[in-house]
Amino acid sequence: MLRSCTAALRTLQALRGRREGVSPAARDPVLARRWFSTEKVIPKDHALPNPSWSKDLRLLFDQFMKKCEDGSWERLPSYKSKYTQKSEDFKTYFLDSKLVKEQLSQAQLFTRGYEDGLGFEYVIFYNDDEKRTVCLFQGGPYLQGVPGFLHGGAIATMIDAAVGMCAAIPGGIVMTANLNINFKRPIPLCSVVVINSQLDKIEGRKLFLSCNVRSVDEKILYSEATGLFIKLDPEKSLI
């Protein structure tokens, strides 16, 4: 069975421990054909070490992989994502789903758009009991802002992605409504930082999260953030 289209959502669903509604394959014959085809497309999981990873990043990765052994933590795979199950679910929120499908077939995840080591190198781990994620992030040379330091937009992007995953696992289909960041210290280019995200509360469709970005030795607090994510209303179109 074809797995490439479903990997991202399956991970989320598995972590959430439940499946909701009718399967998209049951609704979409094209997707169903793809799922049941014998063709095997194995997408590259980018949340794994590559030669550009620094010693710091590898050491932290190994430490968290150890924590995964008893099941308390889970490494979240990450794909450039041509056309994923998540896209399929999002499709229902757009008016012209055919057009969106064509566009999505070309789309790539923003944070995975660079060659290894040049942009966003990261891996996210999730702890379901504590409803929190830890993102290990090494920002490459193409993310420069002030010379020698990471661009604030790149930091915001990575915070959004990390906090977003922390919201999406319990919340399902969510979008960022508000992201508030205090940049306290500049992050040196190519250094490794740890982005800790925490789900604080859920009120109806609203998920409130907080986040901090620290150095590997935890001595430097680079940024702090809060985020509001909204679970999308299936009755409302996004556009």
Ligand SMILES: CCCCCC/C=C\CCCCCCCC(=O)SCCNC(=O)CCNC(=O)[C@H](O)C(C)(C)COP(=O)(O)OP(=O)(O)OC[C@H]1O[C@@H](n2cnc3c(N)ncnc32)[C@H](O)[C@@H]1OP(=O)(O)O
């Ligand atoms: C993130 C999951 C992805 C999982 C996929 C895995 C793969 C890869 C991972 C990548 C992770 C990337 C993460 C990136 C996430 C993003 O950046 S999303 C892009 C940026 N965000 C947007 O473009 C959203 C634009 N806004 C909207 O579309 C809408 O405002 C909304 C959908 C957010 C909410 O609209 P609607 O559903 O109509 O809700 P409302 O009725 O308006 O509001 C509901 C309640 O929320 C309160 N609220 C809404 N917005 C705000 C706000 N900005 N601040 C404070 N409160 C807000 C609103 O008052 C309502 O509250 P009550 O119910 O009345 O109490």
